[in-house]
Amino acid sequence: MAEKRKLLRVTTAAAWRTWLRKNHARARDVWFVFAKAGSGKPRVTYAEALEEALCFGWIDTTVQRLDEHYYIQRFTPRSNPKNWSKVNLDKFDRLEREGRMTDAGRAKRPADVKPPPPRLPVSSRVPPLVAQALAAHPRAQRFFDTLAPGYRRDYLRWITEAKKEETRERRLKEAIRRLELGWKTAFDAYGDK
Secondary structure, eight states, X not given: OGGGSOXXXXXXXXXXXXXXXXXXXXXXXXXXXXXXXXXXXOOOOHHHHHHHHHHXXXXXXXEEEOSSSEEEXXXXXXXXXXXXXXXXXXXXXXXXXXXXXXXHHHHTSOTTOOOOOOOOOXXXXXXXXXXXXXXXOHHHXXXXXXXXXXXXXXXXXXXXTOSSHHHXXXXXXXXXXXHXXXXXXXXXXXXXX
């Protein structure tokens, strides 16, 4: 599967920066090959790769295992300039102060962008709407009850933090389906459908 992707193997942050300088404006994505920490292979760290990507207006997305020594992470041009985490905003500011930021990176950060509000902790108490749905689906209830507290909180957060009622209802149905199938995670890495 990974063979069909455009894989980039570099062993220094400088080589990654050179690739970005030449390709950031025309490439749609690249799968960066990372050597695992214990592999003994020359490697660029995730933090180094992300910083260089931010300098050119790119961001990290999906990560996948390649083999026992390597994993791959997809990097793409940032598509939503308003969607910045506090961590990446802080990195952006530091990279700017260090003189590493490029015009391409600056163009992806609007002046009015603000970090998202901090996530409030979700109570492990099951809200009535979810409790009723679980009671109507005993198999889902049994599996939900076996989950570690963190997985239960993920399900509850995913359902209850939806802004629209129809989204909450759709997520609740999807959560019940996943629980009946024995899935620990409420959503996948590719979006919450």
